[in-house]
Amino acid sequence: MSISITFPDGNVKAFDVPPTGLAIATGISPGLAKKAVVVRVNGELWDLNRPIDRDAAFEIVTRDKPEALEVLRHDAAHVLAQAVQELFPGTQVTFGPSTEYGFYYDFARPEPFTEADLATIEQRMRNIVKRDLPIVREVWSHAEAVKHFEKAGESFKAEWIRDGIAADEELTIYRQGDAWLDMCLGPHLPSTGKLGTAFKLTRVSGAYWRGDANNAQLQRIYGLAFANDADLEAHLKMVEEAEKRDHRKLGKQLDLYHQQEEAPGMVFWHPKGWAIWQAVEQYVRKVYKAGGYQEVRGPQIMDVSLWKKSGHWDNYQDNMFFTESEKRTYAIKPMNCPGHVQIFNAGLRSYRDLPVRYAEFGGCHRNEPSGALHGIMRVRAFTQDDGHIFCTEAQIEPEVTAFHQQAMQVYADFGFTNLDVKLALRPDKRLGDDATWDRAEDALRSALRAAGVASWTELPGEGAFYGPKIEYHLKDSIGRAWQVGTMQVDFMMPERLGATYVDENSARQHPVMLHRAIVGSMERFIGILIEHHAGALPYWLAPVQAVVTPIVSDADAYATEVAAELSKLDVRVQTDLRNEKINYKIREHSLQKVPVIIVVGRKEAEERTVTLRRLGSERQETLSLADALLQLQTA
Numbered sequence: 001m002s003i004s005i006t007f008p009d010g011n012v013k014a015f016d017v018p019p020t021g022l023a024i025a026t027g028i029s030p031g032l033a034k035k036a037v038v039v040r041v042n043g044e045l046w047d048l049n050r051p052i053d054r055d056a057a058f059e060i061v062t063r064d065k066p067e068a069l070e071v072l073r074h075d076a077a078h079v080l081a082q083a084v085q086e087l088f089p090g091t092q093v094t095f096g097p098s099t100e101y102g103f104y105y106d107f108a109r110p111e112p113f114t115e116a117d118l119a120t121i122e123q124r125m126r127n128i129v130k131r132d133l134p135i136v137r138e139v140w141s142h143a144e145a146v147k148h149f150e151k152a153g154e155s156f157k158a159e160w161i162r163d164g165i166a167a168d169e170e171l172t173i174y175r176q177g178d179a180w181l182d183m184c185l186g187p188h189l190p191s192t193g194k195l196g197t198a199f200k201l202t203r204v205s206g207a208y209w210r211g212d213a214n215n216a217q218l219q220r221i222y223g224l225a226f227a228n229d230a231d232l233e234a235h236l237k238m239v240e241e242a243e244k245r246d247h248r249k250l251g252k253q254l255d256l257y258h259q260q261e262e263a264p265g266m267v268f269w270h271p272k273g274w275a276i277w278q279a280v281e282q283y284v285r286k287v288y289k290a291g292g293y294q295e296v297r298g299p300q301i302m303d304v305s306l307w308k309k310s311g312h313w314d315n316y317q318d319n320m321f322f323t324e325s326e327k328r329t330y331a332i333k334p335m336n337c338p339g340h341v342q343i344f345n346a347g348l349r350s351y352r353d354l355p356v357r358y359a360e361f362g363g364c365h366r367n368e369p370s371g372a373l374h375g376i377m378r379v380r381a382f383t384q385d386d387g388h389i390f391c392t393e394a395q396i397e398p399e400v401t402a403f404h405q406q407a408m409q410v411y412a413d414f415g416f417t418n419l420d421v422k423l424a425l426r427p428d429k430r431l432g433d434d435a436t437w438d439r440a441e442d443a444l445r446s447a448l449r450a451a452g453v454a455s456w457t458e459l460p461g462e463g464a465f466y467g468p469k470i471e472y473h474l475k476d477s478i479g480r481a482w483q484v485g486t487m488q489v490d491f492m493m494p495e496r497l498g499a500t501y502v503d504e505n506s507a508r509q510h511p512v513m514l515h516r517a518i519v520g521s522m523e524r525f526i527g528i529l530i531e532h533h534a535g536a537l538p539y540w541l542a543p544v545q546a547v548v549t550p551i552v553s554d555a556d557a558y559a560t561e562v563a564a565e566l567s568k569l570d571v572r573v574q575t576d577l578r579n580e581k582i583n584y585k586i587r588e589h590s591l592q593k594v595p596v597i598i599v600v601g602r603k604e605a606e607e608r609t610v611t612l613r614r615l616g617s618e619r620q621e622t623l624s625l626a627d628a629l630l631q632l633q634t635a
Contacts, residue, residue, distance in 0.1 A: 002014045002015065002016060003015045003016075003017075003018055003019065003052060003053070003054065003055060003056075004055040004056075005019070005024065005052065005055075005056060005058045006055075006056070006057045006058060007058055007059075008058075008059050018051035018052055018053040019051070019052055020048060020049050020050060020051055020052065021036065021038070021039030021041075021046060021047070021048045021049075021050070021052065021058075021060065022036065022048040022049055022190060024039075024058065024060075025039075025048070025060050028060075032060060032062070035062040035063050035064075036048055036060050036061065036062055036063075037061055037062065037063050037065075037068035037071050037072065037189060037194070038061045038067070038068065038071050038187045038189075039058060039059065039060055039061060040057075040058070040059040040060075040061055040067075041056045041057075041058060042054075042056045042057055043057070045061065045067060045071070045187050046187055047135075047137050047186060047187040047188060047189075047190065048189070048190045049136075049137070049190050050137060050187070063227050064227060068227070069225075069226070069227055070098050071098075071187060071188065071189065072189070072195060072196075072225055072226075072227060073098035073099070073102055073103045073225045074096075074097065074098045074103065074184075074188065075135075075188055075189050075192070075194075075195050076098075076102070076103045076125075076195060076199045076223060076225040077096035077097065077098065077103035077104065077105050077223075078096065078135075078174065078176060078182060078184070078188070079125045079128050079129065079176075079192055079195060080096065080103065080105050080121065080125055080201070080221060080223060081093045081096055081105045081107075081180075081182060082128055082176055082180040083121050083122075083124035083125045083127075083128055084105070084107060084121055084221070085180065086124060086128075086180075087120060087121060087124055088109060090109075090153070091107050091108065091109040092107065092108040092109070092153065092154050092155065092156055092157075093105060093106075093107060093108075093154065093156075093157070093182060094106040094107070094108065094156045094157070094160075094209065094218060098225075099222075101224055101225075101235060102199070102202075102222065102223045102224035102225045103222075103223050103225055104220050104221060104222045104223065105220070105221055106207045106209075106218040106219070106220050107218060107219050107220075107221065108156060108209075108216065108218050108219075109219060112204075112219065113204045113219055113221065114204075115204075117204075118201040118202075118203075118204065118221070119201075121201060121221070122199075122200065122201045122223075125199065125201075126197060128176070128192050129192050129193055129195050129196070129197065130193070131177070131192065131193075132191050132192055132193030133176045133177035133191060133192045133193075134176075134177065134190070134191050135174055135175070135176050135188045135189055135190060135191055135192065136174070136175045137172060137173075137174055137186060137187075137188070138172070138173045138174075138175060138181075139170050139171070139172055139173070140170065140171050140172075140173050141170060141171075142161065142165060142166070142167050142168065142169055142170070142171065143167075145161050145171045145173070145183060146158050146161050146162055149161065149183075156209060156216075157182075157183060161183070171183055172184060172185060172186055174186060174188050176192060177192075195225075196227075196228070196229075197229065198225060198226045198227065198228050198229045198231065198232040199223055199224060199225040199226075199232070200223060200224045200225075200232065200236070201221060201222070201223045202222045202223060202224060203221075203222050204219055204220065204221055204222075205219075205220050205222070206218070206219065206220065207219070207220040224236075238478050238479060238480075241478050242478060242480070242531070244534065245478070245530070245531040245532075245534045245535070246375075246531070247375055247376060247377065247526075247527040247528075247530040247531050248375040250530050250531075250534075250535040251273070251375070251376070251530065253535070253591075254272065254535055254543075254592060254593060255270055255272055255273075256269075256270055256272050256273030256276065256530075256543070257269045257270055257273040257376065258270070259375070259376075263381075264370060264373065264380065265368055265370075265373045265378075265379045265380030265381065266379060266380060266381040267376055267379060267381070267523055271543075272543035272544065273526075273543065275543035275544075275572055276526055276529070276537065276541060276542075276543050277522060277526060279540065279541050279543075280519065280522060280525065280526060280529075280541070281361060281385075281522065283413070284361075284385045284410070284518065284519060285361075287406060287410060287518070288359040288387070290406075291357065291402065291403075291406055292357050293357040293358065293359035293387055294356075294357065294358055294359065295358075295359050295360065296340065296343050296358045296359070296360050297360060297362075298333070298336060298339025298340065298342070298343065298360065298362065299333075299339065300332060300333060300363060301323060301330040301331065301332050301333065302330060302331060302333065302338070302339065303328060303329070303330055303331075304322070304329045304330065304331050306331075306338055306342075306497075307320070307331045307338065309338075309496050309497055310337070310338045310341075310493055310496055310497055311431050311465060311466060311492065311493070311496060312331075312334070312335075312338070315429055315430075315431070315465040316334060316465070318367070319334055319366045319367050319368070320332070320334050320365075320366070320367060321334075321365050321366075321367055332365045333362070333363075333364055333365070334364050334365060334366045335362075335364055335384075335386070336360050336362035336364065336384065336386040336388075337386075337388055337490075337493060337513070337515055338493070338497060339360075339362075340358045340360070340386075340388040341388075341493060341494065341497040341499050341513070342497075343358060344356060344358070344390050344499050344511075345497070345498060345499055348502070349390075349500070349501035349502065349511075350501060350502050351392065351501055351502065351503045351504055351509075353501065354390060354391050354392055354395065354501060354511060355389050355390060355391035355392075355395050355399055356389070356390040356391075356511075357387065357388075357389045357390075358387060358388050358389075358390075359385070359386070359387040360384075360386050360387070361383050361384070361385060361386070361522070362383065362384050362386045363381070363382075363383050364381075364382055364383070364384060365380055365381050365382075366380060366382075367380065368380050375527060376523040376524065376526065376527040377523075377524050377527045377528075378524070379521070379523050379524075382521040382522065382523045382524070383521070383522045383523070384517055384520060384521055384522070385517055385518055385519050385520070385522065386515075386517055387515075387516045387517065388513055388514065388515055388516070389513070389514040389516065390494070390499065390501075390511040390512070390513055390514075391511060391512050391514065392509075392511065392512065393439075393443070393512055395512075396443045396447060396489060396512060396514065397443070397446055397447045397450050398450075399514055400443075400444065400447035400448075400450075400451065400470070400487055400489075400514070401447055401450050401451040403487050403514075403516050404447075404448070404451040404453070404470075404487070405451065406518070407472060407485050407518045410518050410519070411472070411474060411484075411485075411518075414529065414541075415477075415529075415532060415533065415538065416474040416475070416476070416532070418474075418475035419472055419473060419474045419475060420456075420457065420472075420473040420475070420481065421448065421453050421456040421457075421470060421471070421472060421473075422456055422457045422458070422459055422470070422471040422473060422483075423441070423444060423445065423448070423456050423457070423458045423459065423468065423469075423470055423471070424459045424462035424463040424464075424468060424469045424470075424471055425437075425441055425458060425459060425460050425461065425462065425463050425468050426441070426460075426461070426463050426468060427461050427462065427463055427464075427465060428461060429465055430463070430465045430466070431465055431466050431492040431496075432466075432491065432492050436491050436492070437468070439491065440467050440468050440489040440490075440491055441468045443489050444468055444469075444470055444487070444489055447470075448470065456470075459471075463488075464488055464490075464515075466488075466490045466492040466493055467488045467489050467490040467491065467492065467515070468488065468489060469486045469487060469488035469489075469515075470486060470487040470488075471483050471485070471486055472484055472485040472486070474528070476528065476531060476532040477532050477533070477534075482528050483520075484517075484518070484519055484520045484524075484525060484528070485516075485517055485518045485519065485520060486515065486516065486517055486520070487514065487515070487516045488514065488515040488516070489512065489514060490512070490513040490514070490515060491510075491512060491513075493513055494510045494511050494512070494513045495510045499511055499513070529541065535593045536593040536595075536615060536616070537593065537595075538595070539595045539596070542572070542593070542594065542595050543572065544572055544573070544574055544592070544594050545571050545572045545573060545594075545595055545596060545632070546566060546571055546572075546573045546574075546594065546595070546596040546597070546598055546632060547573070547574050547575070547576050547589045547594050547596075547597050547598065548560075548562045548563045548566070548573060548574070548575045548576070548598040548600065548610075549575070549576040549577075549582065549585050549586075549589070549597065549598070549599060549600075550577065550599075550600050550601065551582050551599060551600070551601035551602075552601055552602060553577075553579065554601075554602050554605070555600045555601050555602060555604065555605045556577050557605075558600050558604065558605035559575050559577065559598075559600050560575055560577075562598060562600060562610060562625065563575045565625070565629055566629065566632060569629060569632070569633040570633075571632055571633065576589070582599065585597075586599075586613065590615060593615060594615065595614065595615050596612055596613070596614055596615070596632065597612075597613045597614075597615075598610050598611070598612055598613075598628070599611045599612075599613060599620075604622075608624060608625045609622055609623060609624055609625060609628075610622070610623060610625055610628045612628060612631075
């Protein structure tokens with residue numbers, strides 16, 4: 001029987017016997033075969049050595065492709081598991097997937113792994129790579145797999161097969177050399193030698209079998225893996241830099257906020273941290289006003305009946321906090337949108353009134369798992385720069401376009417000029433029918449094109465349960481991406497909560513609801529700002545913009561006067577009148593990331609001048625007090 005292989009350029013080649021992807025690649029070019037990692041057969045990734053037994057659209061996936069990197073990371077996990085079982089006989093393996101930057105594997109072993117073990121395991125992994133063991137795909141029956149893993153003492157694997165896989169279903173097994181194998185869907189490399197050496201084990205943590213705290217505790221070993229050593233080294237340098245910028249470390253060092261066990265996932269803002277908050281909030285409030293938004297305020301708790309009508313009860317209640325009073329159950333709001341619908345519903349609306357734009361710095365609470373909490377980046381209590389636009393379907397495009405332009409300016413003002421736009425599409429668990437989702441998704445695509453967005457990434461299954469959303473992913477100064485703003489089209493909630501307006505024919509219609517946020521969670525955005533700027537926030541955002549410090553005590557009165565004049569101009573200023581050497585004080589305030597240090601002495605007091613020293617510069621500038629006040633007011 002002849003097998004027809006169709007290549008990406010449209011050419012078709014016939015084979016008398018089922019060819020492997022490796023054979024086809026070698027026939028094209030030995031160099032291509034060397035770079036090949038897997039192949040795509042009718043859209044599905046296959047092993048290079050797997051015979052192609054059907055007519056197929058065919059593509060070679062080389063080492064530089066994202067799909068190849070995921071395979072490499074999965075192979076690194078298998079090499080890790082083999083290394084552990086060679087070094088520590090009796091250890092059971094469970095599962096080991098690839099991750100965003102590497103891989104992990106969960107192990108069942110009575111003795112805990114140590115940091116010293118990681119170095120030993122990594123060395124054995126490199127030995128397995130050097131051995132260049134062939135990786136062979138096999139197909140086993142259900143009974144054959146259960147029997148093998150039970151005999152091998154792999155009780156977790158045997159349980160998974162018995163409980164999670166139908167008895168008549170076949171399983172794929174990948175064998176590395178003669179002595180090690182594991183159950184896996186694949187695909188994998190043709191041999192361990194193809195993995196290369198661009199991997200590194202990083203840490204050990206605890207885990208639970210099947211992710212359930214009621215099950216057996218396991219040990220998880222994490223690692224990094226990249227296509228080449230240069231990419232690995234670049235990532236390690238980025239991680240090192242990220243550790244220096246960690247907002248939790250800088251938050252303590254700069255005295256911005258703290259968190260404590262009595263309020264998990266919540267933030268105690270200190271004066272300096274709250275000054276940053278207020279700078280962000282007041283800036284965003286001006287953006288609201290310029291965009292035609294009316295600021296509103298809704299209650300923190302509302303009866304659960306409202307959340308049942310909105311769809312949150314069925315789709316989001318696991319993430320919500322509840323309380324009771326006088327035999328009524330209330331939900332602490334996880335988001336502001338149902339409250340804004342109530343404000344819209346409070347009056348009779350005409351089509352002439354639309355669009356109606358509401359904005360709120362709304363406090364929300366979400367019951368995030370304790371293991372997911374991370375400083376002020378992932379919290380349980382947070383405030384959103386939340387807004388909702390009630391409009392007609394025809395108004396979606398101009399409203400989304402205006403929002404996009406507004407968001408781009410905001411991000412640039414905060415120092416973010418590199419970003420990606422993504423479109424999150426319908427999730428499996430959702431309200432409404434496919435036709436409604438088609439309209440909502442197409443409306444956002446059309447609006448992005450109208451806003452001049454040349455390209456975006458689509459994310460199937462990642463929309464909200466009530467509608468698709470545009471996501472804005474900012475790239476920070478060390479290349480990490482952070483998802484912040486969103487724009488969502490919602491045809492569902494206005495109808496569910498009875499929102500209507502009177503159209504030009506005097507008929508009642510449900511408005512479209514656009515959910516929008518530019519910075520998103522204020523807590524998270526401030527954390528991102530801290531890490532992006534490594535704590536050295538730009539002058540307009542800095543919690544203390546200037547410190548006035550005298551060289552000698554004779555200039556204390558003048559230093560106090562200078563600070564008072566700056567304070568009148570709303571400059572966030574402090575004085576440092578301590579009896580310390582000036583170089584010591586300059587060093588301390590530089591470590592606190594104060595943008596401007598103003599030094600005064602007898603001469604400055606007599607001549608009514610000041611000497612400015614800016615953060616990160618050794619250069620000093622002496623100005624008249626009047627010129628300095630003007631410069632610092634507008635800096």
